[in-house]
Amino acid sequence: MSQGLQPSVSTVLLLETDPSIRRMITLGLRHRGLHVIESISLSTLSARDVQKLDLLIVDVDDGIRCDRAMLEAAQAHPQLSALPTVVLSWEPLIEQKDQQVAVTKPFDARALHAGIDQLLLARSAAQIQQLQQAEALLLASYAKHTAPSIWPAITAAGVLLVVIGLLLQFAITIIGLLVIVCGLLLWTIGSHTSVEKPELSLTVGK
Known part of the structure; x- marks a missing residue:
């Protein structure tokens, strides 16, 4: 795992209907130190699980056909829509959005892990930038309200x-x-x- 990531903190939601593929992916991610929540549907997720997610992995294939219903449901979800997403499919994605990596099946585990690392690093960098901006605003507000005044001296x-x-x-x-x-x-x-x-x-x- 890359040094910039924090595997013990990062939590991945894996939406995969095939139990064998789901198990294989889960074992690989847990071996790399990530916490994995497995599910076959968004309806089984609790609000607590959703709040601690850092990344989403969605398989858009149902057997031999492509079914984007689960991906579209995740993109329409008020909290999941902001998460970086890895999309697994037999066919390359025609349209790929920001914070989204497509992995074509049959995939090499290294390609999946590289896509996950890329998205988590980008998310970590964005969070650090947001934190720095918030600190800058706080310092600016503090400086504005604590600017030196001549009235106390007078x-x-x-x-x-x-x-x-x-x-x-x-x-x-x-x-x-x-x-x-x-x-x-x-x-x-x-x-x-x-x-x-x-x-x-x-x-x-x-």
Whole structure:
């Protein structure tokens, strides 16, 4: 298996009515590490099985005649239609769609496996690209909503000016109170000095 694939994760749906061919294909794919879900009809699939599928293999032959009913049903299915598909048939496909590989019977197992590897690698690359695009959109959205703004800086400057103004006002008030206290003290000391001087002069005269 190619190193870019993850066999333990990849799940293949095999739609094959012939039990011997179905068993042969299943054994080969499981030997390569793929998880295989076998079915003879889409009606037997559960919703849980459909959700974990990575690839679809459809045999469009019913005996010696070509019957595309199962392929058309898969292409019309809302979830299966987006899956890469390997088509097995006795006759080459006249029209081949995107994400589709045709393998003509009787086929060599190596041709089938090469087609599966090709489709799974393409699917893996597409998923990685979608993930990268989603991450890029998320980062762009984050950068847009977290772009630097001058308003927080302006707000902080305004708060700083208010604090400085309050501190200056408080300092001026303290200085004014100190001036008042000093003035009162000096006034009180001067009053006491002027009262005591006449008494001293009377004592000296006697």
